[in-house]
Amino acid sequence: MEIPESVKKRLTLPAEEHFYAGHTACQGCGASLGLRYVLKAYGKKTIVAIPACCSTIIAGAWPYNTLDANLFHTAFATTGAVISGIEAALKALGYKVKGEDGVMVVGWAGDGGTADIGLQALSGFLERGHDAVYIMYDNEAYMNTGIQRSGSTPYGAWTTNTPGGKRHFLEKRHKKKVIDIVIAHEIPYAATASDAYPEDFLRKLRKAQKIPGPSFIQLFAPCPTGWRSPTDKSIEIARLAVQTAYFPLFEYENGKYRINMPSPKKEPKPIEEFLKLQGRFKYMTKEDVETLQQWVNHEWEKLKKLAEVFG
Amino acid sequence: MAESPFKADIERVKREYSEKMTPGAVARIPGSSVVNKTGSWRVFMPEFNRDKCVRCYLCYIYCPEPAIYLDEENYPVFDYDYCKGCGICANECPTDAIVMVRETK
Amino acid sequence: MTEYKPIKKVVSGNYAAAYGALHARVQVVAAYPITPQTSIIEKIAEFIANGETDIQYVPVESEHSAMAACIGASATGARVFTATAAQGLALMHEMLHWASGSRLPIVMVNANRALAPPWSVWDEQTDSLSQRDTGWMQFYAENNQEVYDGVLMAFKIAEDKRVSLPAMIVESAFILSHTYDIVEMIPQELVDEFLPPRDPLYTLTDFDNPISVGALATPNDYYEFRYKEAMAMERAKKVIKEVGREFGERFGRDYSQMIETYRTEDAEIVFMGMGSLMGTVKEAVDVLRKEGYKVGAVKVRWFRPFPKEELYQLAKEVPAIAVVDRNFSFGQEGILFNESKGVLFNTDARPLMKDYIVGLGGRDFTVNDVRTIARDMKKTLEKGKVKEEVVWYHLKR
């Protein structure tokens, strides 16, 4: 897609498009938007690996293809392993991998494919130090199979296997902190990002490109279908997730934490503001909301402390 | 750039997908998803008021399809072949230059 | 063509496999330790440590990941090798399908080992045979030499564009994997002449013309992809014979046949089996011949693709076939027995066939065992009828 030079100058994102229309994501899908951003950042010299997830469908049924970059579809649990193999082969074949002009190897996996079934392969990938970027697009449930809970589903959420009902059988565990698990591997670069803050996301993608070794980005990617939210509110919800400190933006670079909140001085908004736009939280009682709020506060304080001590 | 940038790609896909089956399910035309006109999914459609637009490009940035491109004068253009009518652009537009109206087909 | 002067080395089956991979100029190895395969990947690590090769070695965290990494590497365009056994192979199962469905010529050595529980590390073929429907070619080696030769040939066959399917070289736990024997190795220049660098069907490295691999296929397309794979496996038979013949012409060991017959000319009873136990069987055939039995042996080298035509030709000639299966399919019978019997159904060949389940979990299988089987088979032949089709030969009675 051509974009006039005059506009390119004014755009805050690269004008080049390597993610094409005609894909079959639901209306207002945050996963597809995230993938579009990734390809804007890395361009064509990229190999993307996608495991079983909504993005399998978004990328197109054979013989069609939404991406304008090399794409390998892989099994659900294998993203970390498959990008390790791709990277090893590129090196064996003499390619420069990562860095400004190197080939970018990108794992693009959902929260289920990362927090749950793919956690082991992710850990192996991180620990072995491959030059690749792993992006977990977090829509907080197994969407492709019809909205079941994942380790990354938050407290109080409705999903089809935490359906609420008479016995108030909602998700009763807090969101698994995959980013913390990742950081425990002491990799050179890990960050959270959000569809609502594309400039921040692209900056992080570029950093992930420059810094040698494995990088990890957890991208908050709203799913109107699974969250029972209006399709036009995807960005607003993603923004509120940050503003309430439910999903704070930060990065971990060579042992140092840096918080990247859009308005650092402001106190986080109450969690209700994030919850109220989404039907998946409608079964939560006041106590449930309070429980979630406390978790958010606790995690946020913890993060601030980390940034203070290891900033 | 008044023409949708995707038109040329559709021609290519049609030309080249007389194709034989490729072992390993290899798909050889990047971006060939454009043959799929997802505009038919739309219930509400974004209506654009050029006078109100300040060319901030938030609509362009946040469109998940993408179904918004930019014309010679740097204004957004909505590609109704692909716009699914999610309404994100309207929701994010700071000047209300986009409103969602029920589709009349 | 340079004159062939073999380099003789006394090595274990595992080292033979490692040398095979080295001489095949493998570029990526991703593997996970498991007895009795481990010394293959240790040896490869040693080659790297000694500066003998630049193989990219990925010490993955599981066999599922081992095969996934191999798949990623192979799709990118590299020549890829790995090795495993039993539990590891079972854990790989999902990815075995992925490798063949993606048409990637990965070569893997599987050291046949009985599956747990109860735990066992000893020889049995059920691990590899229960992967028979994954779209991998399977070659069963009788000795260390065949392990080495098998690895080299497997790459050439697998990478042939008419085939483009992964291949498994199967060796017996300990009996081959850890037993030292003389192996004639081929000088590197000559291996290079036989096995040129890989020319892949596709790669993920054409950045001007990017592709996608393995996307969702609707019912309208999936069926044809499977047909293509089935046809590739069918074509593999021809390629196996071509490559086996070429190997024989170059290096003196002929592999142009998918099965190997031993003294079957006038045989009344033929013992049929796979892998290292065929060494014992052949030895027993010599003994039995001296004792006046008209017996022979058939070694099934390639189990996938299955040597249908060859087995039919054989079955037309011999009155009785005793299949020795070091494996079992629950609810049915020995797997080689089952498959070879099935092959004959729509033919005019009607030998008497019996299945002897032997040596599960590494139970010894000796020349004497074959003699007992011969006597039992002889009786069957005299009666002209099979009463007990499947014999659990080794049961402690």
Ligand SMILES: Cc1ncc(C[n+]2csc(CCOP(=O)(O)OP(=O)(O)O)c2C)c(N)n1
């Ligand atoms: C081994 C295996 N188990 C289960 C599945 C079924 N499956 C496909 S996608 C999926 C959920 C994916 O969830 P997530 O990773 O969060 O991605 P999303 O669909 O939400 O984008 C599941 C369970 C599978 N493909 N493979």
Ligand code: SF4
């Ligand atoms: S279910 Fe959610 S993640 Fe999946 S395509 Fe639809 S909106 Fe996107």
Ligand code: SF4
């Ligand atoms: S968001 Fe609104 S103001 Fe900004 S470019 Fe789009 S239409 Fe114009």
Ligand code: SF4
């Ligand atoms: S309504 Fe949605 S799909 Fe249509 S142009 Fe706006 S953001 Fe894009």
Ligand SMILES: [Mg+2]
């Ligand atoms: Mg998900």
